[in-house]
Amino acid sequence: MNQWKVICRVDDIPVLGARIVQRDGKVAVAIFRNSEDKIFALLDQCPHKGGPLSQGIVFGEKVACPLHNWNIELGSGCATAPDEGCTQRFAVHIEDGDVALDVQELAAA
Numbered sequence: 001m002n003q004w005k006v007i008c009r010v011d012d013i014p015v016l017g018a019r020i021v022q023r024d025g026k027v028a029v030a031i032f033r034n035s036e037d038k039i040f041a042l043l044d045q046c047p048h049k050g051g052p053l054s055q056g057i058v059f060g061e062k063v064a065c066p067l068h069n070w071n072i073e074l075g076s077g078c079a080t081a082p083d084e085g086c087t088q089r090f091a092v093h094i095e096d097g098d099v100a101l102d103v104q105e106l107a108a109a
Contacts, residue, residue, distance in 0.1 A: 004093045004100035007031065010039060011097065018054040018063075020044060023106060029090055030054035031099060032074055034061060039099055040074035041092050047072075047085030 013019045013033040021029040021041075030044040030053050038061065044054045051067035062071045062080065071080040077089040093100040 002091065002093070003103040005103050005106065006098045006100045008099050009097050010037060010094065010099055013039065013099070016058040018044075018056075018058070020054050021101065021106070028054070029101065029106065031092070031101075032058055032063060034058055034074070038074075039092050039094060041090035041101055042072070042074065042077050043088040043090075045087055046070055047077075047079060047087045048083065053087070 007021055008019055013031055015033055016035055018030045018032045028044040029041055032040045042053055044052055046053055046065040048070050049067055051065045053063050053065060053072060055066045056063040061074045063074060064071055070083045078086040090105050091102045
């Protein structure tokens with residue numbers, strides 16, 4: 001059973017952008033919002049060279065890593081072919097405009 005922690009409001013995340021959730025001693029989580037107001041959460045680290053995905057360009061349901069332009073699927077965290085590799089995906093819960101993430105996933109390494 002998920003325990004949800006409200007992080008922000010949907011409107012706090014820029015359209016086609018991201019918001020960062022810092023975690024003690026761990027890589028941050030990036031919460032993305034696409035043009036259809038769909039919300040996704042990924043570890044803020046490209047599987048290629050660790051680039052900050054939160055600084056990438058969101059298009060459709062993907063984000064382009066700002067370092068080497070790898071396209072990462074927001075729903076799965078996986079790179080699109082021909083690139084390979086995945087970054088951690090986080091469960092997202094939206095209720096009444098609040099964006100919440102799973103407490104246990106946030107605490108995990």
